Each structure stands twice: as structure tokens, then as C-alpha cells.
Amino acid sequence: MKMRAARMYGYKQPLRLEEVDVPSPGPEEVLVRVGGAGMCRTDFQLIDGYFDNGLSMDFPITPGHEVAGWVDGVGSAVPKSAGLAEGDQVVVFGSWGDGACRQCHEGNEQLCAHGVWAGFGRHGGYQEYLPVNYRYLIKIPGGGELSPDNLAPLTDAGLTPYRGLKKLRNAGHLGPGRTVAVSGIGGLGSYATQYAKLLGGGAEVVAFARSDEKLKIAKDNGADHVVNVRDKDTEDVRAELESATGRTELDAVIECAGSEDSIRLAFSLLAAEGAVASVGLIGNRVDIPLFPLVAREYTFYGSFWGNYNDLTEVLALARTGQLKHSVTRVRFDDVNETLEAIARGDVLGRAVIVYD
Numbered sequence: 001m002k003m004r005a006a007r008m009y010g011y012k013q014p015l016r017l018e019e020v021d022v023p024s025p026g027p028e029e030v031l032v033r034v035g036g037a038g039m040c041r042t043d044f045q046l047i048d049g050y051f052d053n054g055l056s057m058d059f060p061i062t063p064g065h066e067v068a069g070w071v072d073g074v075g076s077a078v079p080k081s082a083g084l085a086e087g088d089q090v091v092v093f094g095s096w097g098d099g100a101c102r103q104c105h106e107g108n109e110q111l112c113a114h115g116v117w118a119g120f121g122r123h124g125g126y127q128e129y130l131p132v133n134y135r136y137l138i139k140i141p142g143g144g145e146l147s148p149d150n151l152a153p154l155t156d157a158g159l160t161p162y163r164g165l166k167k168l169r170n171a172g173h174l175g176p177g178r179t180v181a182v183s184g185i186g187g188l189g190s191y192a193t194q195y196a197k198l199l200g201g202g203a204e205v206v207a208f209a210r211s212d213e214k215l216k217i218a219k220d221n222g223a224d225h226v227v228n229v230r231d232k233d234t235e236d237v238r239a240e241l242e243s244a245t246g247r248t249e250l251d252a253v254i255e256c257a258g259s260e261d262s263i264r265l266a267f268s269l270l271a272a273e274g275a276v277a278s279v280g281l282i283g284n285r286v287d288i289p290l291f292p293l294v295a296r297e298y299t300f301y302g303s304f305w306g307n308y309n310d311l312t313e314v315l316a317l318a319r320t321g322q323l324k325h326s327v328t329r330v331r332f333d334d335v336n337e338t339l340e341a342i343a344r345g346d347v348l349g350r351a352v353i354v355y356d
């Protein structure tokens with residue numbers, strides 16, 4: 001049997017849209033028929049060579065680390081206790097550790113030094129069928145909004161800001177009387193806005209973005225205030241922040257944009273004991289003045305993707321109807337054009353490949 005696959009044959013060249021054989025699952029694997037494959041800006045960066053030094057790529061490779069679909073076949077050694085049967089709707093946890101190191105034992109397989117990631121050297125969801133080890137599947141009953149096109153983005157765009165927000169919450173940076181900013185309202189930021197409300201303990205939520213259309217999504221997702229930061233310097237933004245919140249500072253920032261400018265802006269608006277959690281990745285270095293970092297006791301968290309348990313929490317929020325999805329459905333044939341549009345920042349919400 002054949003399937004469609006959009007594959008990389010090298011860096012800085014368009015994906016080749018091909019017909020290839022459907023893979024057979026290994027004994028411990030489940031064959032997933034992909035129903036939705038989220039398209040992340042990171043996929044564009046992967047193809048552009050951003051991770052060139054850090055990844056071992058054996059071309060051709062299929063990108064796509066946000067995958068949801070249905071069980072199409074179950075390997076002979078998959079235990080019954082996994083509870084997986086043909087036709088089940090599943091999402092794929094895409095970060096696969098060696099299972100041996102401290103990070104893996106803590107459950108943080110996404111931090112494993114010997115781990116591999118779906119879509120970054122291992123085949124991902126830009127193909128119609130994907131074999132996945134049964135341990136990395138989470139079964140989700142279908143119905144309502146719980147379809148693969150809405151579920152796929154939860155495995156990264158939904159998961160990554162959730163982990164970052166949890167770091168801010170667990171360290172006591174959120175709560176009544178606090179102000180938290182969501183910086184960058186793309187795929188991640190549209191979920192981050194919702195988590196800032198859900199986990200913020202009453203903190204006021206301000207969204208920063210460079211387009212009014214994206215800020216409208218933030219408003220729809222619960223932001224109390226929005227600020228268009230395009231072509232504005234720190235003092236312009238501070239003035240708008242003050243007229244919106246009555247304060248000139250932020251207690252916490254979930255930084256989803258990931259540019260050097262946006263991270264500098266976040267630090268320049270921090271209150272004493274404030275914190276920035278960075279989940280976006282566009283720039284290469286950050287330049288932050290040291291004196292306020294020390295003297296005002298700022299904290300900077302890196303937060304990478306999420307672990308399996310974080311993902312189960314995100315899925316629980318989705319199953320109980322607490323998450324809004326902002327999805328743009330994409331035809332397989334339009335994959336390359338859509339990657340270009342994502343790179344320009346021209347896609348609203350998350351682009352998701354659906355196979356019709």
C-alpha cells in the first residue's frame with residue numbers, strides 16, 4: 001500500500017511530495033493513520049538549517065512533530081494493558097528518550113541527551129501513516145471538537161507554553177494583583193493566553209503581538225488587555241501597559257515569540273522579582289543588562305516542549321472543554337507554500353495538514 005509523504009532531502013530546499021510505501025509497525029509499535037499534522041515554525045527552521053549542528057538527519061526524512069490520528073495496526077508485542085485497538089483516536093507524544101538517564105527517569109524524556117524526536121530525524125506526521133512505539137500514544141475518545149486537527153497542535157503548540165506557564169506558577173510568579181504578559185500570539189501564544197487565565201490564579205493577562213488580527217485571537221482566548229508592539233520602543237509599550245493595567249511593570253512573561261527584541265522587551269518591563277519563561281526560538285542569542293537581573297532578582301526560565309505528564313494535563317483541559325483551538329486546515333499539496341507563509345508570520349493560529 002502507498003501513502004503520501006512530504007520529505008526532506010537536504011537543507012534549504014522544498015519538501016518533495018512523494019508516494020512511498022506505508023511502513024509496517026515493529027513488534028512494539030502501533031501504526032497511526034495521521035488525521036492531523038501540525039505545522040510549526042520550527043519545521044521551517046529545521047528545513048532552513050537552524051538545527052543543522054545539533055541533529056543527525058538521515059535523508060530522506062519526513063518532518064512533523066505534532067501528530068494525532070487513529071490506530072490502524074497494532075504490533076505483535078504491544079501489551080494488552082496499553083489498551084490500544086484499531087480505530088482508537090490517539091495523539092503522539094513526540095519526544096522519545098533512551099529510558100536510562102536521570103531526565104528520563106524523572107519523566108523528562110524531552111531533555112534526554114540521547115533522545116530522538118518525531119519529525120526531527122525520525123519520521124513525523126507529514127506522511128499519512130506513522131509507526132510509533134505504543135508507550136508514546138495517548139488515547140482520546142473522539143467527539144465534539146476532539147478531532148485530530150484540533151488535537152495535533154496540543155502536542156507542541158499546546159504543550160510547550162503549558163510547561164512554561166507551570167514553571168511561572170509553581171515558582172509563585174502568578175496570582176492576584178500580578179500582571180502576566182503573553183509575548184507573541186502565534187500557535188503557542190494562542191494557547192499560552194488561555195493557560196495564563198486558567199493557571200494564573202487571578203493575575204491580569206496582557207497579550208503582546210505585532211498584528212491586530214493575532215491580538216484579536218488573544219482577546220477571544222481570554223486576554224484582559226492587548227498591546228500591538230510593532231514599531232514601538234519600550235517606553236511606548238510601557239505607556240500602553242500603564243493605560244491598560246494601571247501599572248508600568250510585569251511580574252511574569254511567557255515569551256513565545258523568541259526573537260532577541262521580544263526577549264529584551266520582556267526583561268525591560270519586569271518588576272522586581274519578575275520572571276521570564278522563554279519557549280519561543282527564533283533568535284540566536286539574548287543580550288540582557290546584568291545589573292537589574294541581579295539587583296531586582298529577575299529569573300529566566302528556559303522551558304523546552306513538555307513531558308508526557310504535561311501532555312496528559314493539556315489533553316485533560318481539552319477533554320473538559322476548557323481550551324479553544326485556532327486551527328487553519330492545510331491540504332497536503334500546499335505544504336511548501338504554507339511553510340513559507342508560516343516563516344513570514346502570515347498564518348493565523350496553527351496550520352494543520354489534514355489528509356482527505
Ligand SMILES: [Zn+2]
Pocket residue numbers: 097098099100101102103104105109112113114115
Ligand atoms: Zn534519557
